[in-house]
Amino acid sequence: MSKFDLTRAVKPATGSVIKRILVRCPSTGRLTATGKTVEESAWDGTKLNRPRLNCPHCGETHSWTKKDVVLAR
Ligand SMILES: [Zn+2]
Numbered sequence: 906m907s908k909f910d911l912t913r914a915v916k917p918a919t920g921s922v923i924k925r926i927l928v929r930c931p932s933t934g935r936l937t938a939t940g941k942t943v944e945e946s947a948w949d950g951t952k953l954n955r956p957r958l959n960c961p962h963c964g965e966t967h968s969w970t971k972k973d974v975v976l977a978r
Pocket residue numbers: 930931932933960961962963964965967
């Protein structure tokens with residue numbers, strides 16, 4: 906009956922790093938978090954379905970592609 910089993914940190918397997926998806930605003934050049942995350946190793950195979958972003962920097966709605974994306978921790 907060890908309580909250490911309950912508090913042991915769970916490490917993700919190698920290669921499954923979760924990244925936040927940031928998109929660069931074309932008007933201001935600033936990065937904006939989309940609120941989405943992706944497993945880094947799965948990003949290459951990820952298909953986007955016409956994603957849009959309500960941009961807090963310029964107030965417009967941007968449609969974005971993978972080329973506009975920066976993956977951040
Ligand atoms: Zn913008």
